[in-house]
Amino acid sequence: MSTEINNNEMEIFEIISHGGNARGLAYEALTAAEEFNFERAEELINQAGEELSLAHKTQTKLIQAELNGVPSEKTLLMIHAQDHLMTAISEQKLIEHMIRIIKKLAPQQ
8 A cells, every 4th residue: 555645635635724724714713703803803714715715726626637537536535625625615604794793793992
């Protein structure tokens, strides 16, 4: 069994990594909003969006390769990466909405 990681696996790990980073940043943004630090919350949610963009770019690269006739092996790792990305996207959207609600309910400063 080879211990080498092929390019496809590296790209899958990129999706997992960027998706996880995005999710963590989104939750940090929510915490900042809970503390009424909306400037910091916005910075963090924007950083989360950048991480999601990187993950999505890698995902698109894999999809385009397959559409161009380069087959990809469907592995549990790939499914795990897709799960990470979809969860991060969903949670970021929900957290963005929650931050808007917190802003509306925040005491006027």
